[in-house]
Amino acid sequence: MNVMINADLHCHSVISDGTLTPEELAQRAKVKGVNLWALTDHDDIGGQARAAAAAAAVGLDYLTGVEVSVSFLHQTVHIVGLGFDASNVALCLGLTQTRSGRAQRARDMAEDLARVGIKDTFEGAKKYAGNPDLISRTHFARFLVATGVCKDTQEVFRKFLTEGKPGYVQHRWATLKEAVTWITQAGGMAVVAHPARYKFSANEEFALFTEFKGLGGAGVEVVTGSHSTAEAAAYADIALEFALAASRGSDFHSPQESRVDLGDLPALPENLTPVWALLQDRIQRAVPVRQP
Ligand code: AMP
Ligand code: MN
Ligand code: MN
Ligand code: MN
Numbered sequence: 001m002n003v004m005i006n007a008d009l010h011c012h013s014v015i016s017d018g019t020l021t022p023e024e025l026a027q028r029a030k031v032k033g034v035n036l037w038a039l040t041d042h043d044d045i046g047g048q049a050r051a052a053a054a055a056a057a058v059g060l061d062y063l064t065g066v067e068v069s070v071s072f073l074h075q076t077v078h079i080v081g082l083g084f085d086a087s088n089v090a091l092c093l094g095l096t097q098t099r100s101g102r103a104q105r106a107r108d109m110a111e112d113l114a115r116v117g118i119k120d121t122f123e124g125a126k127k128y129a130g131n132p133d134l135i136s137r138t139h140f141a142r143f144l145v146a147t148g149v150c151k152d153t154q155e156v157f158r159k160f161l162t163e164g165k166p167g168y169v170q171h172r173w174a175t176l177k178e179a180v181t182w183i184t185q186a187g188g189m190a191v192v193a194h195p196a197r198y199k200f201s202a203n204e205e206f207a208l209f210t211e212f213k214g215l216g217g218a219g220v221e222v223v224t225g226s227h228s229t230a231e232a233a234a235y236a237d238i239a240l241e242f243a244l245a246a247s248r249g250s251d252f253h254s255p256q257e258s259r260v261d262l263g264d265l266p267a268l269p270e271n272l273t274p275v276w277a278l279l280q281d282r283i284q285r286a287v288p289v290r291q292p
Contacts, residue, residue: 007036007276008263009063009082010193010224010249013051014130016041016067017138019254025262026054034263036276036283038065040080040249043098044134048086052284062284063276067193068183069098069173072211073204076171077192079179079212080221080247082275083282084188094182098174099133106135108169109161113140116166118149137161138253153257176208180215187282189275191219191247195238196231209242219275222246223268225260236269246272 012018013025020028022039029037037060039051045066055062066081084091110122124143129135141156150156160167174182183190192212200208209220220242221227222235239246246268250260268274276283 005036005274005276006034006263007248007274008034008250008252008265009036009038009065009247009275010040010067010080010221011252011262012041013039013047015044015047016131016134017136017253019256022047022051023054025252026051026058026060029262030058030060032261032263034060036061036063038063038082038249040065040067042067042134042136043069043095044131045086045092045095046131056284056286059286061286063279063282064188066095066183068095068179070176070179071171071173072176072208073200075198075200076173077176077198077208078194079176079183079217080191080193080249081179081183081186081188082191082219082247083279084183084186088186091182091186094174094178101171102133102135105169105171106140109137109140109167112169113160113167118144118166121167140167176211177215180212180217184216189219189245189279190217191221191275192217193221194224194226194251195220195235196227209238213242213244217244218278219245219247221249222272223248223265225249225251225258225265229266232266236272239272245275245278247275
Protein backbone atom coordinates (compact mmCIF):
# COMPACT_ATOMS: atom_id res chain seq x y z
CA MET A 1 0.00 0.00 0.00
CA ASN A 2 2.93 2.36 -0.59
CA VAL A 3 0.93 4.49 -3.06
CA MET A 4 -0.77 6.34 -0.19
CA ILE A 5 2.46 7.24 1.59
CA ASN A 6 4.45 10.38 0.79
CA ALA A 7 7.64 9.42 2.60
CA ASP A 8 10.60 11.80 2.63
CA LEU A 9 13.44 10.07 4.41
CA HIS A 10 16.40 12.34 3.67
CA CYS A 11 16.91 16.01 4.56
CA HIS A 12 19.17 18.31 6.58
CA SER A 13 18.69 20.87 9.35
CA VAL A 14 20.95 23.47 10.99
CA ILE A 15 22.40 20.60 13.05
CA SER A 16 24.40 19.81 9.89
CA ASP A 17 24.33 21.77 6.62
CA GLY A 18 20.67 22.66 6.19
CA THR A 19 19.38 26.18 6.77
CA LEU A 20 16.11 25.34 8.55
CA THR A 21 15.60 24.15 12.12
CA PRO A 22 14.12 20.69 12.79
CA GLU A 23 10.85 22.44 13.73
CA GLU A 24 10.77 24.47 10.50
CA LEU A 25 11.44 21.31 8.48
CA ALA A 26 8.62 19.40 10.20
CA GLN A 27 6.24 22.26 9.46
CA ARG A 28 7.37 22.48 5.85
CA ALA A 29 7.15 18.70 5.35
CA LYS A 30 3.58 18.76 6.67
CA VAL A 31 2.58 21.63 4.36
CA LYS A 32 4.19 19.83 1.40
CA GLY A 33 2.04 16.74 2.04
CA VAL A 34 4.70 14.47 3.53
CA ASN A 35 3.22 11.94 5.96
CA LEU A 36 6.31 9.93 6.93
CA TRP A 37 9.45 11.93 7.61
CA ALA A 38 13.06 11.45 8.74
CA LEU A 39 15.65 14.13 9.49
CA THR A 40 19.03 12.77 8.35
CA ASP A 41 21.73 15.23 9.37
CA HIS A 42 25.32 14.45 8.40
CA ASP A 43 27.17 12.53 11.13
CA ASP A 44 25.03 13.95 13.94
CA ILE A 45 21.82 12.88 15.66
CA GLY A 46 21.63 15.93 17.93
CA GLY A 47 18.44 17.05 16.16
CA GLN A 48 16.52 13.79 16.53
CA ALA A 49 14.59 14.56 19.72
CA ARG A 50 13.53 17.96 18.36
CA ALA A 51 12.55 16.48 15.00
CA ALA A 52 10.49 13.69 16.57
CA ALA A 53 8.71 16.13 18.89
CA ALA A 54 8.07 18.58 16.04
CA ALA A 55 6.76 15.75 13.83
CA ALA A 56 4.33 14.68 16.56
CA ALA A 57 3.22 18.29 17.05
CA VAL A 58 2.29 18.76 13.37
CA GLY A 59 0.91 15.22 12.89
CA LEU A 60 3.70 13.52 10.95
CA ASP A 61 4.86 9.94 11.39
CA TYR A 62 8.58 9.92 12.12
CA LEU A 63 11.62 7.67 11.68
CA THR A 64 14.95 8.55 13.30
CA GLY A 65 17.61 9.35 10.71
CA VAL A 66 21.26 10.13 10.05
CA GLU A 67 23.58 10.33 7.01
CA VAL A 68 26.98 8.87 7.85
CA SER A 69 30.09 9.89 5.88
CA VAL A 70 32.08 6.83 4.79
CA SER A 71 35.34 6.37 2.88
CA PHE A 72 35.13 3.53 0.37
CA LEU A 73 37.65 2.92 -2.44
CA HIS A 74 39.03 6.48 -2.20
CA GLN A 75 35.64 8.11 -2.47
CA THR A 76 33.17 9.46 0.06
CA VAL A 77 29.99 7.42 0.20
CA HIS A 78 26.98 8.40 2.28
CA ILE A 79 25.06 5.79 4.25
CA VAL A 80 21.66 6.80 5.57
CA GLY A 81 20.50 5.17 8.80
CA LEU A 82 16.77 4.97 9.53
CA GLY A 83 14.71 3.79 12.48
CA PHE A 84 17.58 3.30 14.97
CA ASP A 85 17.50 3.90 18.71
CA ALA A 86 18.98 7.41 19.01
CA SER A 87 20.22 6.70 22.54
CA ASN A 88 22.40 3.77 21.40
CA VAL A 89 25.85 4.35 22.91
CA ALA A 90 27.96 2.72 20.16
CA LEU A 91 26.13 4.73 17.49
CA CYS A 92 26.58 8.00 19.41
CA LEU A 93 30.29 7.32 19.99
CA GLY A 94 30.80 6.31 16.37
CA LEU A 95 29.22 9.53 15.13
CA THR A 96 31.29 11.61 17.57
CA GLN A 97 34.39 9.92 16.17
CA THR A 98 33.24 10.57 12.58
CA ARG A 99 32.69 14.29 13.31
CA SER A 100 35.96 14.70 15.16
CA GLY A 101 38.23 15.47 12.22
CA ARG A 102 35.97 18.12 10.70
CA ALA A 103 37.44 21.19 12.45
CA GLN A 104 41.01 20.40 11.36
CA ARG A 105 39.80 19.52 7.87
CA ALA A 106 38.06 22.91 7.69
CA ARG A 107 41.27 24.69 8.71
CA ASP A 108 43.17 22.78 6.03
CA MET A 109 40.53 23.68 3.45
CA ALA A 110 40.82 27.35 4.42
CA GLU A 111 44.61 27.19 4.12
CA ASP A 112 44.31 25.72 0.64
CA LEU A 113 41.84 28.41 -0.42
CA ALA A 114 44.19 31.08 0.97
CA ARG A 115 46.85 29.77 -1.44
CA VAL A 116 44.67 30.89 -4.33
CA GLY A 117 44.01 34.24 -2.66
CA ILE A 118 40.68 33.52 -0.96
CA LYS A 119 41.21 34.56 2.63
CA ASP A 120 39.54 34.01 6.03
CA THR A 121 37.26 31.24 4.86
CA PHE A 122 37.51 29.22 8.09
CA GLU A 123 36.05 32.07 10.14
CA GLY A 124 33.64 32.80 7.30
CA ALA A 125 32.36 29.24 6.98
CA LYS A 126 32.07 28.91 10.75
CA LYS A 127 29.60 31.79 10.85
CA TYR A 128 27.27 29.77 8.64
CA ALA A 129 27.55 26.59 10.71
CA GLY A 130 24.68 26.12 13.17
CA ASN A 131 26.69 23.38 14.89
CA PRO A 132 30.36 24.12 15.66
CA ASP A 133 31.13 20.37 15.52
CA LEU A 134 29.88 20.15 12.01
CA ILE A 135 31.57 22.53 9.60
CA SER A 136 30.96 21.18 6.12
CA ARG A 137 31.85 22.12 2.59
CA THR A 138 28.34 23.53 2.29
CA HIS A 139 29.19 26.22 4.87
CA PHE A 140 32.30 27.18 2.88
CA ALA A 141 30.14 27.29 -0.24
CA ARG A 142 27.65 29.66 1.41
CA PHE A 143 30.46 31.96 2.51
CA LEU A 144 31.98 32.01 -1.01
CA VAL A 145 28.58 32.94 -2.45
CA ALA A 146 27.92 35.60 0.21
CA THR A 147 31.30 37.24 -0.47
CA GLY A 148 30.76 37.24 -4.25
CA VAL A 149 33.49 34.72 -5.12
CA CYS A 150 30.83 32.58 -6.85
CA LYS A 151 27.26 33.26 -7.90
CA ASP A 152 25.76 30.13 -6.37
CA THR A 153 26.74 26.96 -4.52
CA GLN A 154 26.72 24.93 -7.74
CA GLU A 155 29.45 27.20 -9.11
CA VAL A 156 31.41 26.77 -5.87
CA PHE A 157 31.40 22.98 -6.23
CA ARG A 158 32.38 23.28 -9.90
CA LYS A 159 35.39 25.50 -9.16
CA PHE A 160 36.36 24.67 -5.58
CA LEU A 161 36.13 22.12 -2.76
CA THR A 162 36.04 19.04 -5.01
CA GLU A 163 38.89 16.70 -5.93
CA GLY A 164 41.61 18.47 -7.89
CA LYS A 165 40.21 21.95 -7.12
CA PRO A 166 41.35 24.54 -4.56
CA GLY A 167 39.95 23.93 -1.08
CA TYR A 168 39.70 20.16 -1.47
CA VAL A 169 41.19 18.15 1.35
CA GLN A 170 41.35 14.35 1.41
CA HIS A 171 39.64 13.03 4.50
CA ARG A 172 39.25 9.62 6.13
CA TRP A 173 35.67 9.10 7.27
CA ALA A 174 34.14 6.00 8.89
CA THR A 175 34.52 2.64 7.16
CA LEU A 176 31.53 1.05 5.45
CA LYS A 177 31.62 -1.71 8.05
CA GLU A 178 31.56 0.76 10.94
CA ALA A 179 28.65 2.77 9.56
CA VAL A 180 26.49 -0.25 8.73
CA THR A 181 27.29 -1.87 12.08
CA TRP A 182 26.55 1.25 14.17
CA ILE A 183 23.18 1.68 12.45
CA THR A 184 22.04 -1.94 12.44
CA GLN A 185 23.18 -2.69 15.99
CA ALA A 186 21.14 0.31 17.12
CA GLY A 187 18.11 -1.40 15.60
CA GLY A 188 18.04 0.65 12.38
CA MET A 189 18.30 0.03 8.67
CA ALA A 190 21.34 1.09 6.62
CA VAL A 191 20.64 2.56 3.18
CA VAL A 192 23.07 3.59 0.41
CA ALA A 193 22.36 7.29 -0.22
CA HIS A 194 22.09 8.80 -3.74
CA PRO A 195 24.17 6.05 -5.46
CA ALA A 196 24.27 7.81 -8.84
CA ARG A 197 26.36 10.60 -7.32
CA TYR A 198 29.46 8.43 -6.91
CA LYS A 199 32.08 8.15 -9.61
CA PHE A 200 32.64 4.41 -9.37
CA SER A 201 33.37 2.05 -12.24
CA ALA A 202 30.86 -0.78 -12.70
CA ASN A 203 33.22 -3.14 -10.85
CA GLU A 204 33.71 -0.73 -7.95
CA GLU A 205 29.98 -0.16 -7.66
CA PHE A 206 29.43 -3.91 -7.64
CA ALA A 207 31.99 -4.16 -4.84
CA LEU A 208 30.18 -1.43 -2.87
CA PHE A 209 26.80 -3.15 -3.03
CA THR A 210 28.26 -6.62 -2.46
CA GLU A 211 30.16 -5.53 0.63
CA PHE A 212 27.24 -3.41 1.87
CA LYS A 213 24.84 -6.33 1.55
CA GLY A 214 27.32 -8.71 3.21
CA LEU A 215 27.62 -6.37 6.19
CA GLY A 216 23.86 -6.33 6.71
CA GLY A 217 23.01 -3.20 4.69
CA ALA A 218 19.34 -3.37 3.76
CA GLY A 219 18.33 -0.51 1.48
CA VAL A 220 19.21 1.82 -1.37
CA GLU A 221 17.86 5.25 -2.27
CA VAL A 222 16.12 4.81 -5.59
CA VAL A 223 14.12 8.04 -5.74
CA THR A 224 16.13 11.02 -4.49
CA GLY A 225 16.46 14.70 -5.30
CA SER A 226 19.75 13.96 -7.03
CA HIS A 227 18.57 11.15 -9.36
CA SER A 228 17.21 11.59 -12.86
CA THR A 229 14.37 9.31 -14.00
CA ALA A 230 16.92 7.09 -15.78
CA GLU A 231 19.11 6.90 -12.66
CA ALA A 232 16.11 5.97 -10.51
CA ALA A 233 15.32 3.16 -12.97
CA ALA A 234 18.95 1.95 -12.88
CA TYR A 235 18.97 1.79 -9.06
CA ALA A 236 15.56 0.14 -9.01
CA ASP A 237 17.31 -2.67 -10.92
CA ILE A 238 20.16 -2.66 -8.39
CA ALA A 239 17.63 -2.92 -5.54
CA LEU A 240 16.19 -6.05 -7.16
CA GLU A 241 19.61 -7.50 -8.02
CA PHE A 242 20.88 -7.16 -4.45
CA ALA A 243 17.53 -7.80 -2.74
CA LEU A 244 17.58 -4.37 -1.09
CA ALA A 245 14.57 -2.34 0.02
CA ALA A 246 14.09 1.02 -1.69
CA SER A 247 14.12 4.44 -0.07
CA ARG A 248 12.84 7.85 -1.14
CA GLY A 249 14.09 11.24 0.01
CA SER A 250 14.56 14.75 -1.32
CA ASP A 251 17.94 15.51 0.35
CA PHE A 252 16.46 18.94 0.99
CA HIS A 253 18.94 21.44 2.49
CA SER A 254 17.51 24.91 1.97
CA PRO A 255 14.63 26.76 0.29
CA GLN A 256 17.24 28.94 -1.46
CA GLU A 257 19.51 26.13 -2.67
CA SER A 258 17.61 22.88 -3.10
CA ARG A 259 16.04 22.04 -6.44
CA VAL A 260 13.73 19.44 -4.95
CA ASP A 261 11.49 20.37 -2.03
CA LEU A 262 10.35 18.07 0.77
CA GLY A 263 7.97 15.43 -0.55
CA ASP A 264 8.18 16.63 -4.18
CA LEU A 265 9.37 13.32 -5.61
CA PRO A 266 8.03 10.59 -7.89
CA ALA A 267 6.64 7.48 -6.21
CA LEU A 268 8.85 4.44 -5.78
CA PRO A 269 8.38 1.80 -8.48
CA GLU A 270 5.58 -0.58 -7.42
CA ASN A 271 7.71 -3.72 -7.74
CA LEU A 272 10.14 -2.64 -5.00
CA THR A 273 9.83 -3.11 -1.24
CA PRO A 274 9.80 0.34 0.41
CA VAL A 275 12.11 0.65 3.40
CA TRP A 276 9.17 1.77 5.53
CA ALA A 277 7.41 -1.56 4.95
CA LEU A 278 10.29 -3.14 6.90
CA LEU A 279 10.40 -0.42 9.56
CA GLN A 280 6.77 -0.43 10.68
CA ASP A 281 7.61 -1.10 14.32
CA ARG A 282 10.24 1.67 14.31
CA ILE A 283 7.87 4.42 13.14
CA GLN A 284 6.96 6.96 15.82
CA ARG A 285 3.27 7.45 15.04
CA ALA A 286 1.77 10.91 15.28
CA VAL A 287 -1.58 9.26 15.94
CA PRO A 288 -1.02 6.05 17.88
CA VAL A 289 -2.38 2.91 16.21
CA ARG A 290 -5.20 1.47 18.33
CA GLN A 291 -4.49 -1.92 19.80
CA PRO A 292 -7.19 -4.52 18.95
P1 AMP B 1 31.15 17.51 3.55
O1 AMP B 1 30.38 16.51 4.37
O2 AMP B 1 31.75 18.61 4.36
O3 AMP B 1 32.13 16.87 2.61
O4 AMP B 1 30.08 18.25 2.64
C1 AMP B 1 29.27 17.50 1.77
C2 AMP B 1 28.05 18.31 1.41
O5 AMP B 1 28.39 19.28 0.44
C3 AMP B 1 26.97 17.46 0.75
O6 AMP B 1 26.17 16.82 1.70
C4 AMP B 1 26.20 18.50 0.00
O7 AMP B 1 25.31 19.16 0.87
C5 AMP B 1 27.28 19.48 -0.42
N1 AMP B 1 27.74 19.21 -1.80
C6 AMP B 1 28.68 18.37 -2.21
N2 AMP B 1 28.83 18.41 -3.54
C7 AMP B 1 27.92 19.30 -3.98
C8 AMP B 1 27.55 19.81 -5.26
N3 AMP B 1 28.17 19.41 -6.38
N4 AMP B 1 26.58 20.74 -5.30
C9 AMP B 1 25.96 21.17 -4.19
N5 AMP B 1 26.26 20.73 -2.95
C10 AMP B 1 27.22 19.81 -2.86
MN1 MN C 1 24.76 18.12 2.79
MN1 MN D 1 24.76 12.90 0.81
MN1 MN E 1 22.11 14.42 2.39
